Every structure is written in C-alpha cells, then in structure tokens.
Amino acid sequence: DAGVIQSPRHEVTEMGQEVTLRCKPISGHNSLFWYRQTMMRGLELLIYFNNNVPIDDSGMPEDRFSAKMPNASFSTLKIQPSEPRDSAVYFCASRQTSGRDNEQFFGPGTRLTVL
C-alpha cells in the first residue's frame, strides 16, 4: 500500500485566497484525521471522521475551515478565506478502528504558506 497520500505537498498562496488540501487514506481504514502543526502550538487535532461521518470537529479553528469526506477514499480540508496565521503543516492520518493495535498512520503533510 502507498500509505496515506496528501496533496499538494507544498502550497503558497496569498491572503484571502481559497486553499484546498486533499487526503487519500489507506485502503480499508475507516477513520481519518486532520491535524495542524505549528511552532507555537505543536500538533493539534482539527477534525476526525469515522466511516465518512465527522465525529469531532471541536478543533476546527473557525468558520473559515471546513472538511468533507464524500467517500471512504477521499477527504478535503478547505480554508476560505486564508490568512497568514493559517500557515502551518497540515497532516492527514488514517487508521482501522477494529482490532487491538489500531495505530494511526500519517501522511507526509502539506506545508501551507499564506503570504
């Protein structure tokens, strides 16, 4: 398996523009997580899905952020409009919730820079 796939790997945009980050989880995994990592705050959970349904979005900073999971193999995280303080590395992770050792597998991340 190719692991969790994220695109783009790097994104540079200007303040006010819409940004869409994409994630393809590992096939067969039924939970998907979006994280943000910054120097100031470290790693933070933004939202996670179980079986394509958003379960906990309490980490989503504000209404400018939205996430969707239209099917088991694809999720998006959208920021509209983007602001410089959104600059961070955004990680997607997935896992299989059945079984005992259901560790999370992380994608390579998308480094977002908002100018």
Next chain:
Amino acid sequence: KNEVEQSPQNLTAQEGEFITINCSYSVGISALHWLQQHPGGGIVSLFMLSSGKKKHGRLIATINIQEKHSSLHITASHPRDSAVYICAVGTSGSRLTFGEGTQLTVNP
C-alpha cells in the same frame, strides 16, 4: 498546565548511549502513543500502548497507568535516531492530545 508534558525538551547524546524520554499526563486515557518526526517532517507511529511494556528493535516503551507516566527508551543510540519524539494520549473517542515533543540529537 498542559495535559501532556514531556521531558526533556531537548536531549543530546553520544552514539551508543542509552536514552530515556518521559511523558506525564493528567487526564484519563484510552491509550498512549509515541510518535517520531524526522527532520524532513514525516511522522511515524512507534508505539501505541495502554498497559505494561512494548519493544520494537532498540526501542522500548513503558506505561504506568496508576502514575500516569510513560517512558520511551532507546538502547545503543545511533545518529539516525535523531528526531523529535512526541507523546500523545488518546482520550474521548479517537481524539489525541499531544505533548510538545522532545528534540533528540545523537552525535557520532
């Protein structure tokens, strides 16, 4: 006070040394995770444990539920072990709360 605290924040060792990184948490947890993040930024899950001890190669993770404390040990450390090691606890549902990480540098 953070829910998850790691120590030390930075650690420099010589190749071959035995290394210990500590993690204390203040909430009830379902499981504790140790993650490794290399300079390139990728994150790898090393261990997930809810009791006792796990071993994988030169890495050993232990957890004491009563004391709310976990340790990550690296035996015979090597420069390629240089990375940030992050402790994370699973609380309600699948939510993870992360420590700030420990930057480990192993010199040849």
